[in-house]
Amino acid sequence: xxxxRFVVNSACHILLAVLSFIWVLPIFYxxxxxxxxxxxxxxxxxxxxxxxxxxxxxxxAGGNNIDFNQWxxxxxxxxxxxxxxxxxxVLCVSYVMSRLRFxxxxxxxxxxxxxxxxxxxxxxxxxxxxxxxLGFLETGVLKQVALVMVYSGGAGLxxxxxxxxxxxxxxxxxxxxxxxxxxxxxTFIHVTIPMSKPIITYTLIQAFMAPxxxxxxxxxxxxxxxxxxxxxxxxxTMLEKEYVEYYYTQFYAGCxxxxxxxxxxxxxxxxxxxxxLSGAVKG
Numbered sequence: 001x002x003x004x005r006f007v008v009n010s011a012c013h014i015l016l017a018v019l020s021f022i023w024v025l026p027i028f029y030x031x032x033x034x035x036x037x038x039x040x041x042x043x044x045x046x047x048x049x050x051x052x053x054x055x056x057x058x059x060x061a062g063g064n065n066i067d068f069n070q071w072x073x074x075x076x077x078x079x080x081x082x083x084x085x086x087x088x089x090v091l092c093v094s095y096v097m098s099r100l101r102f103x104x105x106x107x108x109x110x111x112x113x114x115x116x117x118x119x120x121x122x123x124x125x126x127x128x129x130x131x132x133x134l135g136f137l138e139t140g141v142l143k144q145v146a147l148v149m150v151y152s153g154g155a156g157l158x159x160x161x162x163x164x165x166x167x168x169x170x171x172x173x174x175x176x177x178x179x180x181x182x183x184x185x186x187t188f189i190h191v192t193i194p195m196s197k198p199i200i201t202y203t204l205i206q207a208f209m210a211p212x213x214x215x216x217x218x219x220x221x222x223x224x225x226x227x228x229x230x231x232x233x234x235x236x237t238m239l240e241k242e243y244v245e246y247y248y249t250q251f252y253a254g255c256x257x258x259x260x261x262x263x264x265x266x267x268x269x270x271x272x273x274x275x276x277l278s279g280a281v282k283g
Contacts, residue, residue: 034252041248063253065226067248068254071234075258078147078230079211085152086207091200094162095188099174112157120154121216128220137221140228146221147230151211158206164191165199201269209262231258 011057029046036043037050059068097109128149131137136146138164170194177187193200211218214233229237235254 006212018164027075030252030255034256036249039246039249041244048271053082055085055249056084058252059250064135065252066234066243068234069228070227071229071231072258074144074228075212075231078144078151079208080146081251082151082206082211083207085148086155087153087200087203088245089156090159090203091193091196092188093156095166095192097159098163098166099171099184102201112159116157116160124217124220125203127217131221137223140222140225144219147218150217151207151214151222155207162196162203163223165196169195205265210264212258212262241249 031047032048034055035051035053036048036055038048071250080156097105113159128137131146131149134151136142173191174187177191194268211230213232214230215236218230219233219236222230222233231254235251235258238251238254247283271283
């Protein structure tokens with residue numbers, strides 16, 4: 001039995017090692033290419049013949065309609081506002097669905113579940129014409145406002161994870177607060193929210209990542225307004241045929257840079273993030 005267990009454990013460790021290598025290899029290639037000294041796009045080798053920091057320096061220097069600094073700021077602004085609004089909507093909707101009982105509650109839960117099965121870009125054309133009709137596509141600043149509206153407007157449909165977490169909090173705590181004279185809003189702000197740091201962290205991270213990595217909605221709304229591009233559109237622009245030979249290695253440098261904030265965010269909030277997932281699953 002010990003020999004059999006040893007063989008099974010060894011096989012599992014080998015399999016995990018292989019899968020880890022496969023997962024890490026693309027990341028390793030991106031980092032290597034970002035430091036590659038040789039220009040151009042395709043190379044028949046993976047390991048660079050020379051290393052340099054010029055790719056990062058030139059990326060921030062910009063030129064030829066490539067303004068990485070402005071794109072980074074645009075994305076950060078849109079992501080911050082979208083995160084705040086999205087988190088507020090998700091937490092409010094999930095708390096209502098978890099704690100309150102009203103006539104249309106179950107039908108709304110079913111509708112939200114069905115709508116959540118469809119990808120958001122299916123409504124892309126309709127959203128574009130609605131925003132155009134309301135005049136939000138006239139200037140670059142209004143387009144950024146439109147992006148925030150798009151990202152945060154549909155966030156409330158993703159309340160199931162947060163609802164599952166709120167379901168794990170005993171309702172007797174709310175009842176004790178009501179006896180002490182607290183309103184439902186007071187209970188939500190001063191009782192439930194302080195006990196829900198894990199799911200709040202999870203909600204904030206998910207809301208932040210959506211505008212940070214999205215290309216489809218951002219491209220449809222921004223069009224050819226280069227100055228107000230987000231990171232995703234800007235990096236894709238660097239791979240267009242008139243830029244790819246010159247900006248190929250800088251594109252990989254940009255990929256490394258935009259991954260740093262997300263990596264730091266996950267490392268700082270890893271404990272709460274995992275607790276938020278486990279709490280939602282229990283509910």
